[in-house]
Amino acid sequence: MAGKIRIRPDYVKIYTEILHKNHPEKFEECRCLLKKKMSNLDIIRLNQKIFGISDQESEIFSRKHRAYDKTAILQILDYQKIYKLNNKQLAAHFKLSRNTIAKWKESFYN
Known part of the structure; x- marks a missing residue:
């Protein structure tokens, strides 16, 4: 398969x-x-x-x-860069966990 x-x-x-x-x-x-x-x-x-x-x-x-698929995750992380948000602010905006954002950043930027 x-x-x-x-x-x-x-x-x-x-x-x-x-x-x-x-x-x-x-x-x-x-x-x-x-x-x-x-x-x-x-x-x-x-x-x-x-x-x-x-x-x-x-x-x-x-x-x-x-x-969230890879595209959505990258859009969220790009949103963080564009608006210069820290993980806490981004998590509050998208109603996510700060740990989730940290894992995404580790996965996609390392």
Whole structure:
């Protein structure tokens, strides 16, 4: 077996259906994210725009189940460089652990 083939869900189709059926008023606001090839970071942004975070419990649940691919991680680390943030500030902005950011930096910059 050479390697696993990863099939991604069609997030554009899924979120378009959700917007049309449940949140038609938010469709125009989310259109720009739906038109491009979405990274994991874009999916998280879109999810926040559509559903929002109403209480702390749902925020903790969504934070535990996030997954970041290499592109998303590098975008987050680039954001840190552009805005000259330390690990604590970056962690607060993206609602991540400081240890996660430190591991990412060690993995990608060493």
